[in-house]
Amino acid sequence: MVKTVRLEPIAQESAVETNGNLLSVLLHRDLSVLKECGGRGMCATCHIYVNRGMESLTPISRREQRTLAIITSCHANSRLACQARVMGNGVVVELPPGMYVNSVQDIEPLIGRRADQDLLHPLTGAVLVEKGKLITRSMLRQIENSKDLNLNDYFQHST
Known part of the structure; x- marks a missing residue:
């Protein structure tokens, strides 16, 4: 089933299959995401902020926690787009500036x-x-x- 994800601050909505990761949403919108580690959750290049809908994403894995721990711009609402899978509607994400x-x-x-x-x-x-x-x-x-x-x-x- 298709879920909707909103991208801020560009105010665009994008569709993603249930259990699809947020990285696919960003790449579909041609946003500048490097995915340097190939989606293995080991780099910061797909770091995002989840402004709403954290409960509609899969839980943070240990690998993702370890990677987030070294990101200097990490906040409580930080996730790696390659690791966060969409399970429900209402997810609003924002790319860190830079x-x-x-x-x-x-x-x-x-x-x-x-x-x-x-x-x-x-x-x-x-x-x-x-x-x-x-x-x-x-x-x-x-x-x-x-x-x-x-x-x-x-x-x-x-x-």
Whole structure:
């Protein structure tokens, strides 16, 4: 049976099959969600806030709890869209403001510009570059030297 999910702040509604995950709703709407871990609940790139209808979603698993614990922008209403399955109507979700950085190469073309939105670390959700701040080559080197931004190694060693 089809359920309806509302996306904020874009005020759009989307249909999802019962037991379908919220990630499918976001991808269906062409929203910028990286799903860096392939939907395994191990990264922050599909982190969302459930504004209403938490009771209409499947319970949080231990893996999801562990991942949410390291996300710096986590709130009591946080979920990972890849793990939250829709069981009933009335779910209203909101994406955290900002853009998750998939790799340092994502930032290179932006050097010399001001960030249009916060640039976020894909595993922790930490702000790498604040909205309105100038993206500089030295900032890029600092991000490159961040030992925990090597996503390929992280996902190859995590199961």
